Amino acid sequence: MPAHLNAIGVATPTHDVHHAFIDWAQARLAPAPARLFARMARRAGIGHRWSVLPPTAAGASPVGAGGFYADTMPGTAARMAIYATAAPALSLLAVEALAARVPIDGITHLVVASCTGFVAPGLDQIVARRLGLAPSVERLLIGFMGCYAAVAALRSARHIVRSEPAARVLVITCELSTLHLQDSDAPEILLAQLQFGDGAAAALVTADPVGFMLDQPFAATLPDSHDLIRWAITDRGFAMHLSGEVPRRIAEGLADADFRDIVTAGRGPAGIDGWAVHAGGRSILDAVAGALALPDDALDAARGVLADNGNMSSATLMFTLERLLAGPRIDHGVALAFGPGLAAEGFGFRSAA
The missing domain is CATH 3.40.47.10 (Thiolase/Chalcone synthase)
Incomplete structure (x- = not known):
């Protein structure tokens, strides 16, 4: 179902x-x-x-x-x-x-x-x-x-x-x-x-066929990257470490043909007509767009969320999906987010019939 x-x-x-x-x-x-x-x-x-x-x-x-x-x-x-x-x-x-x-x-x-x-x-x-x-x-x-x-x-x-x-x-x-x-x-x-x-x-x-059908999820941890994004609970709140290496490592991961096949379900970036990418920052969105050779407007929804709200951690991807739900039909979409690990997780999606 x-x-x-x-x-x-x-x-x-x-x-x-x-x-x-x-x-x-x-x-x-x-x-x-x-x-x-x-x-x-x-x-x-x-x-x-x-x-x-x-x-x-x-x-x-x-x-x-x-x-x-x-x-x-x-x-x-x-x-x-x-x-x-x-x-x-x-x-x-x-x-x-x-x-x-x-x-x-x-x-x-x-x-x-x-x-x-x-x-x-x-x-x-x-x-x-x-x-x-x-x-x-x-x-x-x-x-x-x-x-x-x-x-x-x-x-x-x-x-x-x-x-x-x-x-x-x-x-x-x-x-x-x-x-x-x-x-x-x-x-x-x-x-x-x-x-x-x-x-x-x-x-x-x-199970109601309305909105986006959620397709196969995927997950991958990039090797030797566990220190690039991390949080520490301190006596003065949660201290975050976000390495400047993150965009480059994401681009390197997406450059791997096997990983691209996992992300795009074998269709390749050209076969994806909807991208919900976590707006972790402009450099991260640029890294994804560059590594996958995406059209200039492919990440407009994510860039709009970043401009209007910044990075809201886990809520950010949902804001991007909300914008895509209001847009044109999507036959082969990909949701993709990055976080501590450094790990990439996501899923395919498509507009309901």
């Missing part, structure tokens, strides 16, 4: 912190690195990044006077206290957006992906309770898989529907990356932090 991604609803906070962060970061750098940072920020392809952290009473950003990060870097407990309230609220906004597109009654399974915070009872239980889901709903919480966690969530939903054709699976991805700003004057760390924003997405996966 084929599984279908019927619809997606997305949500972001209302506080745009992107340009305030750029000003804050540049002020921490010596003149030469500051000029480099400014040039890289202009080339990043990001216009907005949204945060659950509110403006101050005077309208300042979280890094401004009186803001969450103004005087000292808050501890992990303070950051997780915000996650415990903000993550469920943002997730429910995404569910509301989904419910405006497709009925979400009769949910039998709930799959939640989130790697920017922890709370117990988990985000899955909080959301299930607030939505009034039946106590019998089966739940799965996916954590700390990073940017490809949306693939794991949708893959799990596909497996559920294929084994239980009557299942109605609600999939939620919610990431609050701006809770993890780190006190650093290292340009490479500031450039990594420049990418990330907050967002949530909700999707319905069923």
Whole structure:
């Protein structure tokens, strides 16, 4: 029984912190690195990044006077206290957006992906309770898989529907990356932090032939790459390491003919008419486009998500799929995301008949 991604609803906070962060970061750098940072920020392809952290009473950003990060870097407990309230609220906004597109009654399974915070009872239980889901709903919480966690969530939903054709699976991805700003004057760390924003997405996966049919998933870990993307839980939040080597290693992986065949199900890049690539950054999208010799407009949906929201970790791929669902018919699509490992995960998809 084929599984279908019927619809997606997305949500972001209302506080745009992107340009305030750029000003804050540049002020921490010596003149030469500051000029480099400014040039890289202009080339990043990001216009907005949204945060659950509110403006101050005077309208300042979280890094401004009186803001969450103004005087000292808050501890992990303070950051997780915000996650415990903000993550469920943002997730429910995404569910509301989904419910405006497709009925979400009769949910039998709930799959939640989130790697920017922890709370117990988990985000899955909080959301299930607030939505009034039946106590019998089966739940799965996916954590700390990073940017490809949306693939794991949708893959799990596909497996559920294929084994239980009557299942109605609600999939939620919610990431609050701006809770993890780190006190650093290292340009490479500031450039990594420049990418990330907050967002949530909700999707319905069923056997109903509506939306995108989810085809065969795939996964591959690039050799000797486990240190390129990693998170460390510190006393001052989650510290992310994002190596500048990541785009090159992704391009090298996609240049391998066997891996390209896995990604494209043997059709080759020319046989794919829809690309949902995780918008991890402009350099990553450029690496994918260059390695696969894609047309200039092939990654427009991903580049649009990056421009409007930055990298929202696991939610980003869902935002891209949401845009593709609203577009022309796709006969052979590929969803592809990268994350800690360095690993690439994805799946094929096609418009329902």
